[in-house]
Amino acid sequence: MADHKKRDEIIIRKLRDNGHKITPQRMAIVKILAKSLGHPRVEDIYDQIKKDFPTMSLATVYRNIVLIKSLGEILELGFPDGSNRYDGNKPYPHPHVICIKCKKIVDSDLDSLEGLQKEVAAATNFKILNHRLDFFGICSNCMAKKV
Amino acid sequence: MADHKKRDEIIIRKLRDNGHKITPQRMAIVKILAKSLGHPRVEDIYDQIKKDFPTMSLATVYRNIVLIKSLGEILELGFPDGSNRYDGNKPYPHPHVICIKCKKIVDSDLDSLEGLQKEVAAATNFKILNHRLDFFGICSNCMAKKV
DNA sequence: ATGTTAATTGATAATTATTATTATTTAAAA
DNA sequence: TTTTAAATAATAATAATTATCAATTAACAT
Numbered sequence: 001m002a003d004h005k006k007r008d009e010i011i012i013r014k015l016r017d018n019g020h021k022i023t024p025q026r027m028a029i030v031k032i033l034a035k036s037l038g039h040p041r042v043e044d045i046y047d048q049i050k051k052d053f054p055t056m057s058l059a060t061v062y063r064n065i066v067l068i069k070s071l072g073e074i075l076e077l078g079f080p081d082g083s084n085r086y087d088g089n090k091p092y093p094h095p096h097v098i099c100i101k102c103k104k105i106v107d108s109d110l111d112s113l114e115g116l117q118k119e120v121a122a123a124t125n126f127k128i129l130n131h132r133l134d135f136f137g138i139c140s141n142c143m144a145k146k147v
Numbered sequence: 148m149a150d151h152k153k154r155d156e157i158i159i160r161k162l163r164d165n166g167h168k169i170t171p172q173r174m175a176i177v178k179i180l181a182k183s184l185g186h187p188r189v190e191d192i193y194d195q196i197k198k199d200f201p202t203m204s205l206a207t208v209y210r211n212i213v214l215i216k217s218l219g220e221i222l223e224l225g226f227p228d229g230s231n232r233y234d235g236n237k238p239y240p241h242p243h244v245i246c247i248k249c250k251k252i253v254d255s256d257l258d259s260l261e262g263l264q265k266e267v268a269a270a271t272n273f274k275i276l277n278h279r280l281d282f283f284g285i286c287s288n289c290m291a292k293k294v
Numbered sequence: 295a296t297g298t299t300a301a302t303t304g305a306t307a308a309t310t311a312t313t314a315t316t317a318t319t320t321a322a323a324a
Numbered sequence: 325t326t327t328t329a330a331a332t333a334a335t336a337a338t339a340a341t342t343a344t345c346a347a348t349t350a351a352c353a354t
Contacts, residue, residue, distance in 0.1 A: 120282050128244070134278060136277040
C-alpha cells in the first residue's frame with residue numbers, strides 16, 4: 001500500500017515536471033493505474049472513475065493514458081485479439097502469463113531476457129530496445145473447473 | 148522455392164481434407180501466404196491479388212485468413228499498435244525481431260523457449276499452451292541512415 | 295484574491311480495422 | 325449435366341480508438 005501511494009506520487013511528479021496540469025480527472029486516472037494490480041482495460045478505468053466523476057468523458061481516459069504512456073510510466077499490453085490492458089506498477093517490459101479462459105494476467109518473476117536479447121542482437125545486427133514476452137495457457141483455477 | 152511450393156500444397160491439402168472448396172481466390176491467397184517472406188498485412192495480400200482478380204473483395208481475404216488460421220496453417224501476429232501481420236511459412240510460435248523504423252520483421256533463429264516455458268509453468272501453476280516473443284529495435288539499415 | 299492564458303475537458307463526430315449480411319455465383323460430387 | 329452447399333462481391337454494421345472544438349479550469353502572475 002505504501003508502494004501504491006509511492007507510484008501515484010512518482011507519476012504525478014513526472015507529470016508536473018513535464019509541465020502538465022494535475023486535474024481531478026487526471027489524478028483519479030493515475031490513482032487507479034497505480035493501485036490496480038489486475039492490468040485494467042480502458043473501460044475498467046472509465047467505469048471505476050465514473051462513480052466519482054459521472055461526467056467523465058471516455059476520451060479523457062484515452063488522452064491521459066497516451067500521455068502517461070509517453071512519459072514511460074505505464075506499460076501498454078496490446079494483445080493479439082486486439083484488446084489493450086495497462087500496467088501502472090511495472091512500466092518496464094516483463095513477461096506475462098495469461099489465462100485464455102478467464103483472461104487473468106499474472107506477472108512472471110522470470111529473470112530478464114538480457115542474455116537472449118544480446119544473442120538476438122548479435123544474430124540479426126539489430127539494436128534491440130524493447131521486448132515483449134507472453135505465455136498463454138490455462139490457470140489452475142480454470143483447470144479445476146474442467147467445464 | 149521448392150519449399151514455398153510445398154507450403155502451398157500443404158495448405159491446399161489441409162483445406163481439401165477439411166472439406167473446403169478451392170476457389171481461384173482462395174488459391175491465390177494461399178499462394179501469397181506461402182511465398183511471401185515478409186509477414187504481409189491483409190492489405191498487402193489484397194493489393195497483390197487485385198492485380199489478378201480486380202473484383203476480389205477485401206472480405207474474402209479476411210474470411211480466408213480466418214479459415215486458414217483455424218486450420219493452424221498460418222501464424223497471426225497482432226502487434227501492440229493494433230496492426231496484424233501473417234506468417235504462412237512458420238505457423239508455429241517463434242521469436243520475431245521488428246524494426247520500429249521501417250517495420251521490417253525478421254524471424255529469429257533462437258532456440259525454443261521450452262526451458263523458460265517449463266520454469267514459468269512451475270512458478271505460476273499454469274498449463275502453458277503457447278507463447279509470443281518479440282524484440283523491438285532498429286535494423287542495421289535504418290541505423291545507417293541516421294535520419 | 296483575481297485575472298490571464300494555455301492546457302484540459304466533455305461531447306460527439308470521424309476514422310480504421312474487422313465482422314456480418316445477403317443476393318449471386320461456383321466448385322465439386324452425383 | 326445437374327444439383328447443392330459453400331464461397332464470393334458488395335456493402336452495411338460494429339467496435340475501438342482518435343480527432344475536433346467550444347467550454348472549462350489549473351497554475352502562474354499579478
